[in-house]
Amino acid sequence: MDKLQQRIERLGVFFILYTLFFYLFFSTLKYTIPFVLAILSALLLRYPTRLMIEKLKFKDWLASLLSTLVFFGFFISLNIIIWTSIVNELIGLIRYLQKLIANNSSDIYNYFMSLQDYLSHLNIDPSIVDTVQKNLSSSATRLINLTIGAGSSLVQSILTVLSYVPYIGMVVIFTLITTYFFTKKVAISTTSGLLSFIPTGSEKVILVINHVRKMLKNYILSYLLIIFITFIFTFIGFTLFRVKYSLILSILCAVLDLLPVLGIPLVYIPLAIMNVLAKNYVTGFGILILYAIVFFVRQIIEPKIMSTSLGLNPLAVLAAIFIGIQAGGIIGMLFCMFLVVFYEIFRKVDVL
Template identity: 55%
Template sequence: MKEFEEKISKLGIFFICYTLIFLIFFKTLPYTIPFVLASLFALILRRPTRYLIKNFKIKDWFASLITTILFLSTVIIFIIISVGALANQLINLTKNVQHYLTDNSSYIMDKFTEVQDYFYNLNIDPSIINSVKDTATGSLSKIVNYSVSIGSGVVSLAISIVSYIPYIIMVIIFTLLATFLFTKKFAASNTKSLLSSFPIENNSLLGIIGKIRHKFFTYALSYMFLIFVTFLITFIGFYSFRINYALILSVLCAILDLLPVLGMPMVYIPLAGYNLLTGNYLVGIGLLILYAIVFITRQILEPKIMSTSLGLNPIAVLAAIFIGISVNGVGGMIFCMFLVVFYTVLKDEKVL
């Protein structure tokens, strides 16, 4: 009984501490983001920097400067090109959707009338038919409003980004400086020397930090792989169906894949509906089947890859994903996933 009480007490303390650290980390992230990014970048650049120091016999500060500038320049250029292309294509897409719905509203209503006549011939209650008609008309107006809001939202986002340029520049500068300093420190030191200042047994702390770091990067890479699978299947399907803006729509689906349940349908359902309304039934039905394939593939791969790569129980992973999404979407999923990861690591190290 006493051991059970001690275990419950440890679990309670662990959950409270983890929750506090999680909340503090994300609440303070706007103020600490340059140093968080710098730490992650420095860990990535540690080996390339050591390679330059060892093979080219150059000073550690110069090697750190080279890897930092090359890495951050590549990241910044990639982000600028990607965001610019995405915003431009998204604005053009929403404009075309608005123009099409406006110019072909009578054609679309004729289609609705044909469907209405079909239901009349089936001797269905007229009140039900009128209700369906009102719902369809309301849905059409909502689609127009959503497309307008998306386009204006992109413009507003671009304007807000411009207003944040001084802050963004400051973040970039501090991230650059901190990455250089952290990379120089990490490349010149081993993990044990970095932990020597902590009043905790280094072997134990080294094991915990090493496992957490490994699982963190494994989790990030695994999730990036899942998103890439979503992008690849979507792009192949869209390209095969000759969908306009196949590449940009596939990228958008991959990004929206971060939003559980409601993410990808925001692209798939309007596209399928558009093709069905215009009489392109093969493409419309094909897109619905393609979405079902992507959805089922994700549901099969996600628990399997996460459990295999992180060394966690598949049921625990599945429960963490479901509970987290149900409680608070993506944020809840991240909270529950890392809760399981930290608990597993601490349990393996006999801390819990």
């Protein structure tokens, strides 16, 4: 009974401390993001920087500077190319949709009217029919208004993003400079040297840090693998259905895959509707079938990959993803996933 009470108390303390840390981390992230990104970048650049120092005999400052500049140059250039292409494709897609609805507005209206007439002739409760008809009318109106206003909404969104350019530029500059100093420190230090700030005798603390480092690396690599699988399935499917700009749309799907539930449908559903309205029924319904396949494959492989790479129970991973999304979207999913991860770490080192 005493052991059970102690375990419950430990779990309570762990949950409270974890929640406080999680809240403080994300609530202060807008102030600390350059340093967080710099630490992650420095850890990523540690091995190539050490390779230049040991094999090519570069000075540590020169190797750190080169690896930092090459990494950030590649990353920034890639982002500019991707986001420029995405914005151009979105503008073209919105113009096409607006033109499609403008040229087929009468057909769309007649379709909804014929659907309402069909419902009125069915042997259904009139109140239900009336409710469905009203919903159909409002849905048609919302669809048309949404498409017409999509152009101005996109422009407004771009202007909003542009207003953050000074802040983004400041973050990039601070991250780049901080990454250089962190990379220089990390590259010439051993793992034990990096953990030298921990008092002697704190073996469990060092063990926890090593487990956290390993699991965070596995977590990031697992998600990159899941996103890559989404990209491959989407690109192959779009290519088979001869969808225009399949590469850009597949990259967009991979990026949006970071948004659970709502991510991929933002590309698939409008694309399917656009093809159906253009009377490309095979492509339109094929895209919907492809979305169903990608969705189910992702639901099957995500818990499996995450559980294998992190050493967690697949049911715990699945529960953490589902409960987290329902409770708080992306932040909720991250909270529950890392809660499970840290619980497993502390359990392995006999803290819990």
